[in-house]
Amino acid sequence: MDNLKHLLNKRIHVKITPEICLDGIFTDIGDGIVVVFDGQRYLYIPLVHVHKIKLSKSNEEISEPNGFLLTKQTESISYHTILTNAKMLFIEIHVLGNQSLYGYITDVLNDYFVFYSPIYKTMYISLDHLKWLTPCNQNITPYTLNKEFLPVRPSITIASASWKAQLKKLENNFVVFDMGEGSDKIGLLKKIENNLIELIAANGETIHLNLTHIKSVHVP
Structure with missing residues (x-):
């Protein structure tokens, strides 16, 4: 992290995915997370998804950072503390594609969190x-x-400590993975074994999905 601190308070360009790039003032960095103010809001970006950071070439003006922070100015931040501080606050999150989710984090576990969306209800x-x-x-x-x-x-219902254990609790339930991105992400969750998900599609076809690549799940 120290090799990024010289960029603090400067305008940077952040590439998150091939499709998502952000420009803004680099306001903070912590364990597993960076914070960028884009002129309207603070964006908390897990470092695991940062493909590239460099000084921005944009000449567009950005006002001085203001607005709602998830940390105190004196607090040292981390990915986990940001999620914990965001609990029960109205937030926007970005998980896949160009879709944003709006709602509230209700619980933070070891490797996943519980999110309440007015559209999808309880999500993991x-x-x-x-x-x-x-x-x-x-x-x-x-x-x-x-x-x-x-x-x-x-x-x-008490949430399990781990992502895999929580999904195993959903065996024999109808589930929607990744907000239904593709017809092979909706069906009956038959079982999870050796990080492979066995899903029964509407037409009776058995589909095997890699648990590692599943981003979200909810029960319709």
Whole structure:
């Protein structure tokens, strides 16, 4: 991390995926995470997804960083503390493709977190696949829903400590992986063994998926 500190408070260009690049002021760095202010919001980006960081060539003005932070100025940050500090706050997260999810982190476990989305309800998201998160305006609610329509509370079901163990608890349930990206990501989760998922599709076909590459799961 020390070899990036000379870029702090400078305008940088960050490549996260071949399709996602961000420009902004590099405001902080910690264990497994970097923070960039893009002129409107703070983006918390796990280092595992940073392909490249360099000084930006953009001449577009960016205002001085302001807005809602997930840390105190004196706090040393890490990927885990950012997720913990974001619990029960209205946030936007980016997990796959060009889709953003809006909602609330309700629990943070060893290698995944539990996320409540008004659209998908309770979701389980692998820490390995979160591209970035940003806090939203805390004076509004997702889709301007009244709070009585947002049952944001920890599930009465105790979440397992690990991603694999949590998914094994969903065996013999209908599941949607990766928000249904592709027809082979929806079906009956038959079993998980040796990091391979056995999924039964609607037409009865058996599909085997690599658990390592699954980004999110929810039960419809």
